[in-house]
Amino acid sequence: DQQVKQNSPSLSVQEGRISILNCDYTNSMFDYFLWYKKYPAEGPTFLISISSIKDKNEDGRFTVFLNKSAKHLSLHIVPSQPGDSAVYFCAASAGGYQKVTFGTGTKLQVIP
Amino acid sequence: ETGVTQTPRHLVMGMTNKKSLKCEQHLGHNAMYWYKQSAKKPLELMFVYNFKEQTENNSVPSRFSPECPNSSHLFLHLHTLQPEDSALYLCASSQSGGRAHNEQFFGPGTRLTVL
Numbered sequence: 001d002q003q004v005k006q007n008s009p010s011l012s013v014q015e016g017r018i019s020i021l022n023c024d025y026t027n028s029m030f031d032y033f034l035w036y037k038k039y040p041a042e043g044p045t046f047l048i049s050i051s052s053i054k055d056k057n058e059d060g061r062f063t064v065f066l067n068k069s070a071k072h073l074s075l076h077i078v079p080s081q082p083g084d085s086a087v088y089f090c091a092a093s094a095g096g097y098q099k100v101t102f103g104t105g106t107k108l109q110v111i112p
Numbered sequence: 113e114t115g116v117t118q119t120p121r122h123l124v125m126g127m128t129n130k131k132s133l134k135c136e137q138h139l140g141h142n143a144m145y146w147y148k149q150s151a152k153k154p155l156e157l158m159f160v161y162n163f164k165e166q167t168e169n170n171s172v173p174s175r176f177s178p179e180c181p182n183s184s185h186l187f188l189h190l191h192t193l194q195p196e197d198s199a200l201y202l203c204a205s206s207q208s209g210g211r212a213h214n215e216q217f218f219g220p221g222t223r224l225t226v227l
Contacts, residue, residue: 002154032214043116043202043218044155049211089155091214098143098206098213099168102155 003027004092006103013110019077021106023090026071030092034100035064035075038087047088048075080110114138116219118203124225125193133188133222135203143208144186145216146178149200161186162208193226200224 005024013019021035031052036044050057050064050073057064063076077084090103116137125131137144146158160168161180175197177189186203200223204216 004154032211034214036218041220043204043220045218046215049215051211093214096211098145098160098162098208099157099170100214100216101157104152104154 001026002103003030004090004101004103006088006090006106008106009104010107010109013080013108015082015110015112016079019075019080019084019108019110021075021077021088021090021108023073023075023103024071025073025092027092027094027101028071029094030101031095032093033064033066033073034091034093035062036089036091036102038089038105044089077108080108082110082112084108085110116203116205116217118201118219118222120222121220122223122225124227125190126227127193127195129193130189130191132190133201133203133224135186135188135219137184137186137203137205137217137219139205139217141205141207141217142183143206143213144180144183145204145206146186146188147202147204147218149202149221151199155202158188190224193224195226198224198226 034049035047038044066073087105144161147155159178179187200221202221203219206213206216
């Protein structure tokens with residue numbers, strides 16, 4: 001039973017446009033959410049996070065939105081750049097525990 | 113060396129072999145993790161170590177045996193594996209405590225194939 005779901009395995013976006021990656025979760029105990037980015041032959045790297053007490057967190061071109069009632073979060077990248085092409089993982093944790101539950105990832109391709 | 117390193121990067125082994133995966137972190141962290149990533153599946157947490165002590169074993173079969181001699185090194189000893197154990201094994205580290213432990217730094221992984 002997947003508690004963190006990324007239903008779109010892939011996404012293509014033109015350079016300069018907005019990329020929106022979506023994530024849904026089922027465990028209402030999750031209170032901290034993260035996005036990781038992974039390039040081929042490298043491990044995932046932490047990108048941005050959000051606590052359940054917030055509904056938005058912004059870091060440069062990256063913004064994460066959290067809708068707790070819908071158990072949904074999204075990552076917006078604007079403007080998208082070719083270097084953003086990677087696999088993006090949504091992740092969540094509960095109650096301060098170290099266990100992080102990951103989604104299956106969405107492969108983003110930014111077309112020049 | 114910087115960040116989190118893993119050796120070997122690729123490993124092919126038979127079901128009767130014994131091998132070990134090594135992870136080293138150069139970030140001064142005190143928590144280390146082993147994850148397994150199988151094709152089309154999410155990363156699965158296997159083990160967590162805090163200050164060299166194992167604090168989580170996520171129902172991992174005993175043919176996987178972790179070892180953490182100090183806060184900078186983590187090993188995964190493998191023996192009598194099955195073909196379904198073929199996967200990418202990722203090591204990660206983080207600070208322990210607060211939300212910092214959720215922001216984990218990953219190594220590049222070891223691609224394991226069990227014949």
